[in-house]
Amino acid sequence: MSSAGMTEPASVNPVWRGRAGMICLLVAEGSLFAIFVVAYLFYIGKSLSGPYPKDVLELPLFNSFCLLSSSVTVAFATRALRRGRMRRSGGWFLVTLALGVVFLIGTAREWYRLIVAHGLTIATNLFGTTFYAVVGLHATHVSLGVLVLALLSVLAFSGALRPEQVERADLAAWYWHFVDGVWVVVFIVVYVVGR
Amino acid sequence: MDGMTLPAPTIGARRSADAPRGWLAVLHDWVVTVDHKRLGILYVVTAIGFLVVAGLEASAIRLQLAWSNLHILSPGTFNRLFTMHGTTMVFLVGIPFVFGFGNYLVPLMIGARDLAFPRLNAFGFWILLFGGVLLHFSVIGGEGLYGAGSAPAVGWFAYAPLTERAFSPGNATDYWNLALLVTGLGTIATAVNLLVTILTMRGPGMTLGRMPVFVWEMLTISALTLIILPPLSAAQIMLMLDRFLGAHFFDTQAGASAVMWQHFFWFFGHPEVYVLALPGFGFASEIIPVFSRKVLFGYATLVMASAGIGLVGMGTWAHHMFAVGMGSPLNSAFAASTMLVGVPTGVKLFNWLGTMYGGKIRFETPMLFCTAFLFQFLCAGLTGIMLGVVPFDWQLHDSYFVVAHFHFVLIGGLIFTLFGAIYYWFPKATGRMLSERLGHWHFWLFVIGFNLTFLTMHVPGMLGMARRIYTYPAGRGWEVWNLVATLGVPFQAIAVLIVIVNVVVSVRHGVPAGDDPWDAWTLEWATSSPPPPYNFAVLPVVSSRRPLWDLKHPDDPDAPHE
Numbered sequence A: 001m002s003s004a005g006m007t008e009p010a011s012v013n014p015v016w017r018g019r020a021g022m023i024c025l026l027v028a029e030g031s032l033f034a035i036f037v038v039a040y041l042f043y044i045g046k047s048l049s050g051p052y053p054k055d056v057l058e059l060p061l062f063n064s065f066c067l068l069s070s071s072v073t074v075a076f077a078t079r080a081l082r083r084g085r086m087r088r089s090g091g092w093f094l095v096t097l098a099l100g101v102v103f104l105i106g107t108a109r110e111w112y113r114l115i116v117a118h119g120l121t122i123a124t125n126l127f128g129t130t131f132y133a134v135v136g137l138h139a140t141h142v143s144l145g146v147l148v149l150a151l152l153s154v155l156a157f158s159g160a161l162r163p164e165q166v167e168r169a170d171l172a173a174w175y176w177h178f179v180d181g182v183w184v185v186v187f188i189v190v191y192v193v194g195r
Numbered sequence B: 001m002d003g004m005t006l007p008a009p010t011i012g013a014r015r016s017a018d019a020p021r022g023w024l025a026v027l028h029d030w031v032v033t034v035d036h037k038r039l040g041i042l043y044v045v046t047a048i049g050f051l052v053v054a055g056l057e058a059s060a061i062r063l064q065l066a067w068s069n070l071h072i073l074s075p076g077t078f079n080r081l082f083t084m085h086g087t088t089m090v091f092l093v094g095i096p097f098v099f100g101f102g103n104y105l106v107p108l109m110i111g112a113r114d115l116a117f118p119r120l121n122a123f124g125f126w127i128l129l130f131g132g133v134l135l136h137f138s139v140i141g142g143e144g145l146y147g148a149g150s151a152p153a154v155g156w157f158a159y160a161p162l163t164e165r166a167f168s169p170g171n172a173t174d175y176w177n178l179a180l181l182v183t184g185l186g187t188i189a190t191a192v193n194l195l196v197t198i199l200t201m202r203g204p205g206m207t208l209g210r211m212p213v214f215v216w217e218m219l220t221i222s223a224l225t226l227i228i229l230p231p232l233s234a235a236q237i238m239l240m241l242d243r244f245l246g247a248h249f250f251d252t253q254a255g256a257s258a259v260m261w262q263h264f265f266w267f268f269g270h271p272e273v274y275v276l277a278l279p280g281f282g283f284a285s286e287i288i289p290v291f292s293r294k295v296l297f298g299y300a301t302l303v304m305a306s307a308g309i310g311l312v313g314m315g316t317w318a319h320h321m322f323a324v325g326m327g328s329p330l331n332s333a334f335a336a337s338t339m340l341v342g343v344p345t346g347v348k349l350f351n352w353l354g355t356m357y358g359g360k361i362r363f364e365t366p367m368l369f370c371t372a373f374l375f376q377f378l379c380a381g382l383t384g385i386m387l388g389v390v391p392f393d394w395q396l397h398d399s400y401f402v403v404a405h406f407h408f409v410l411i412g413g414l415i416f417t418l419f420g421a422i423y424y425w426f427p428k429a430t431g432r433m434l435s436e437r438l439g440h441w442h443f444w445l446f447v448i449g450f451n452l453t454f455l456t457m458h459v460p461g462m463l464g465m466a467r468r469i470y471t472y473p474a475g476r477g478w479e480v481w482n483l484v485a486t487l488g489v490p491f492q493a494i495a496v497l498i499v500i501v502n503v504v505v506s507v508r509h510g511v512p513a514g515d516d517p518w519d520a521w522t523l524e525w526a527t528s529s530p531p532p533p534y535n536f537a538v539l540p541v542v543s544s545r546r547p548l549w550d551l552k553h554p555d556d557p558d559a560p561h562e
Helices: A015-043 A060-082 A086-117 A126-158 A163-193 B011-032 B036-064 B077-108 B117-143 B171-198 B214-247 B258-292 B298-315 B330-356 B365-388 B390-396 B400-430 B438-464 B479-509 B549-551
Strands: none
Touching: A015 A126, A015 A163, A015 B258, A015 B479, A060 A086, A060 A126, A060 A163, A086 A126, A126 B036, A126 B214, B011 B390, B036 B077, B036 B117, B036 B298, B036 B400, B036 B479, B077 B117, B077 B171, B077 B258, B077 B400, B117 B171, B171 B214, B214 B258, B214 B298, B214 B390, B214 B438, B258 B298, B258 B330, B258 B365, B258 B400, B258 B479, B298 B330, B330 B390, B365 B390, B365 B400, B365 B438, B438 B479
16 A cells, blocks of 8 residues: 555546536436426326317427537537637627527517417426426426526636636536427427327 | 644643633534534534424323323323423434534545534534424413413424414414524535535545445435425415415315325425434444444445335325325325335344354444344334334324334434443544443443333233323223333333433543544544644545554555445
8 A cells, every 4th residue: 555645546536526416417407497397298188178289289390400509509619719719709609698598589489479379387287297297397497497598698708717616617508408409208298199 | 643643732732721811712612613513513513402302292292191090290281291302302312412423423424524514514503403493482482372382382394284374373382483493504504515515525435335324324324304394394384374364275174185184294304314214224334333343234225225225115194194185096096105114124224134144243322222222223224114004004193002112213223322422422523431230230221211101002002091181091901011111211201311311421430432442443533632733634545344454454455345
């Protein structure tokens, strides 16, 4: 047995500390979403009164296209950051942010239509309860991601963000990919299976 | 040894340095701390505080049930007391005990400076504490609009639709809901912290296969927590939507299911039992080898058994629901998985027995508690298997037999080993020994009191006494059993009082412990007692599961034998 002195042990990689933390967070988030999705699936067709999904839901294709393509643009942003091209990176973060905001506006318009035109609220029936809960939980996560992206854009354009911090920006990108992945599940469950 | 320990200021030395600055400065230090050792101590002190509160609630319950037709408590008060007792014991006693010891010991055992995210760690503790305060604030603030209730009265598993606005008016249930949502957030944060620490911050040579079993148990339960606690939070968010926004998740009038909450709750609630019990197994796995003077028997099987319990344990939740009419296929599946989870648990008992077999056993207080744990927990396991048989469960569902069973699990599995752990690691945390004499009094009074109360409690259960009734008529043959169960309470209360006195007195006046009072083998004993804020100035390179043995016996290292 010998002493290793004050050197950082080989098994510790500070980059993985953040990554492991983000993975753990996403596992917990996945577990949270899973329960809401299970509740949605279980209550499909169990509403005692209308409006029913098939009468009022429209496929949010443009919305989904925006959100899914934002996964690509955020990858462009972190790649540019890694290569030290700060303005380009900030630009891609801004595009990602814009796509997220378009998605949120789309959700807001959909909810406005459902509430005003069809009288569907969270208190109307089981469909309303589960629909607003699942889509709302997801939209909350998108909103949080939009805030993080706004912060990253500002930091990138102001020069505060440096290429050696790309590992941290990557974690934000992982979160954003996760939010996109959850949307695929929500889309299939709510707009395909549940309609 | 001396070459490795540090000329570091001890907590005692720091206290005298702090003394002129007054108690306010000391308090400030503790409030703003992000040190895993101080947070660990704060967790454990919090848990002991809530243990006293929940213990007093249980004492009142036992007093009310001591004989037939007693009216010491009103039915409503009785409901509030068992709700607060259960909720407090699980979320504010068990969880902070477990994560407090994890906080304190994991970095020391793996040779890390601190947890991965120290400020997140402080957040986790404070939000748990404030969640606990919020829950108890319901006693004052839970009155609500309708003057209904003060503390929540819906049971610790708060079945919906009972918890819906229509059946539980007022704010009491909202306090339960919000308080646990908040403490759950803190627990998830701490679980993430421990997982990341164990996975990425182990010292040189500390491979996964050389980690102390306690660290393995904390790894298992942290992973388990990440998967099972968010579902409880999800269900609580649904309940909140129901209660505040008029949603219908658990509203049977709107076509919702009356058992969905039960599924969601028990998907959390059952693995939660393992979250509380596995660290207890970890304590036993550290203490029994040291006091048997032998290497732990079957390290690999013990670790695999823990992982097995974690995995299978997530598929057994509906055995809490045999009586709701799930139908034979589901009942059979969950009965089978319940039997299955008994197998790795049984493996562990043989690990500990095999460790003791042929050992040179020293029956000091930590070992006394761990030895008793083997017997008490075996009882819990056997009644668990009995209740896993569906028809048997139908007969005894929601009876005092079940109450006795899960108190054997949680007290026999966690609290016994935890008392052992307090005696075992107190010298490390304070530099002073707890009194062995008081320790023996604590042990014997607690064993006698615990068995008087809970071994006896099986019988009225089999005689048909349902849980949660506030009183019962004479002539059913329940009185004597209940009286004996209640007579066990003072024994346990005095035992807990003794350990608290022991801690308070020994922290200043105990015999100085030295760095390694038990002649132990894991890394935490390689640093000074109490450890300096930075834990280790020089980390030994670990080459076996007993790094300190290697250090003490360079002529006979462990590595060739593993």
